[in-house]
Amino acid sequence: MDPQMTTRDELWSDLLRRALAGDGPCYARFLHEATPVIRKIARARCTVEAEVEDIVQEVLLAVHAKRHTWRSDQPVSPWLYAIARYKAADAARRRRVAVPIEDVVETLEDEAAGDVTAARDLARLLDGIDPRAAGIVRAVGVEGESAGEVGARLGMSEGAVRVAYHRAMTKLRRMAEAEDD
Amino acid sequence: MTEKTTTDDLIAKLSAEPAPAPTASPEAMLLRRMALGFGGTLVLFFTLLGPRPQLGLAMTDPVVLAKTALPFVLALLALPLALNAARPAAPRGWQAQAIWVLPMAALSLFMLAYATHAPADRLRLFVGHSIPVCMPAIVTLSLPVTAALISILRRGAPLNPPVCGALAGLVAGGLATTVYSTFCTEDSPLFYSVWYSLGIAMAAGVGAWAGRRWLTW
Structure with missing residues (x-):
């Protein structure tokens, strides 16, 4: 060289x-x-x-x-x-947008198996984000309502509900990671 | 360290093909695509509008010539800026400063015309008789060139797609206005420096939208 x-x-x-x-x-x-x-x-x-x-x-x-x-x-x-x-x-x-859906599936499976800790953790984490977003996560992720149903109830478009849901899940994931660290 | 190996594998695969295709760069297709786009603009122009009577005679007045020449120079300066915007970390070039001369020239012509006309004439000249034709025509005529440029710039790597698209729209708007000005009989800067500029701005807006849509990579 x-x-x-x-x-x-x-x-x-x-x-x-x-x-x-x-x-x-x-x-x-x-x-x-x-x-x-x-x-x-x-x-x-x-x-x-x-x-x-x-x-x-x-x-x-x-x-x-x-x-x-x-x-x-x-x-x-x-x-x-x-x-x-x-x-x-x-x-x-x-990746931040794509990952949360799998996270939800895990949470739901945990609850179905009666893992109280996971459910309690989720409830506690949900208290940490704003109530409207928490409501959307509960409705879509836990109660299993569709984004369209939740949107109709809250006066939001289906797309807006999806976006709010993904944002909330991302935030929850970060909070959970921060606690794990 | 399996991940390490796959990255190494990827590098090995990529390095089997070191030289890019000779037609890969945006500039490689520039002339052909631009000729196609501008050809489209001319076809639209001659189909829908056509030149004004006694165009050559009108052009002997420098104030009338300016409404054709200024947007043309704008397009010439905006073109290298658009091409540079598609190359990461490329220096922007002297055109980035020089291009500001054009809005300043338009503003100067406007003020000069404003100062030299009686108050009663100012509003009449400013409003003119063809605003509803002028701006839609400029935007419409710009579309083929915008499409041609976006198709070229897709080969680049714009870090800010809307800005790169807006610069493409500026080129297209400039060329469209150059062509349109040979149809338009509104010869006062009180008219053209305002409404042409707005038409060009709208063309740039279309370009910004197209950039967001098609120039992300």
Whole structure:
């Protein structure tokens, strides 16, 4: 390696420049060197450690799919970080919305099995969020009403009920995690 | 550490394909798509409106020429901004400052016309006779170019899709207004610097909406 290429950005720029010209080993090395940085960014946006690696891989796929958007006369690090931040935030957001439904199923199963602790925990957690949201969680998650029924009762659209429900479940999950820690 | 291995596997798979396709970048399709979009605008224009009589003669007046030239320059400056907005961390370029000259020029023309007309004429010129044609026409004429640009910018990676889309809408609105101005006979800046600007703003709004819808990745 040229001794003048002291900084990391110069090295990475050189690697990606060669990669874009068709050099596979340089591309592999660029992606390997970028991965720890991407992992750090992913970890900052996702508290669930098990999901961090999924997000890292999503970012790597995005970097790959958008590698032609780097201008080779520009430093590569700001470009890489921008993509990583955008994609990691996006992936973390999608996971926050997608996860709670399974959480509810668990809660319901727990209750069906007569696990008093879980039911009591849920009741206590529900006291910690605002009453309207708690009402929606009780109606949808515990009583089993449909979002449409709850919406009709509260004067909200079905979609608004779903959104409020997901937000509340996310909050509850965080509260539960905070207690576990 | 099974997760570690899958990430390594992914890297191995990705590095088998280091060079992007030569047509991958937004700029690669720029000319062809823009020609298509602008062609669509021209077809709409000649079908629905058509140029005013004695267009060449009218254009000899610099104030009339300005209503065609200013939106065209706006489109020229907004285009690189839109393309840069689709490249993460790309510097915005001198156009980001230069583009402000255009609203300032429109405002100056408006004030000059305001100062040089009798109070009775100002309102008449400002309201004109074609507001209900002008703004819908500008927005309609802008749509083919907006569609063309959005289809190009999808190949990029805009970090702020609505802003990138709005810049595309600005290009389209500028070009649409350039074309529309050759039909319109309202030659006072009291009319065009207000209503053309609003039409362009609406085109940018359409672009922002389209950006939110189609430029997220």
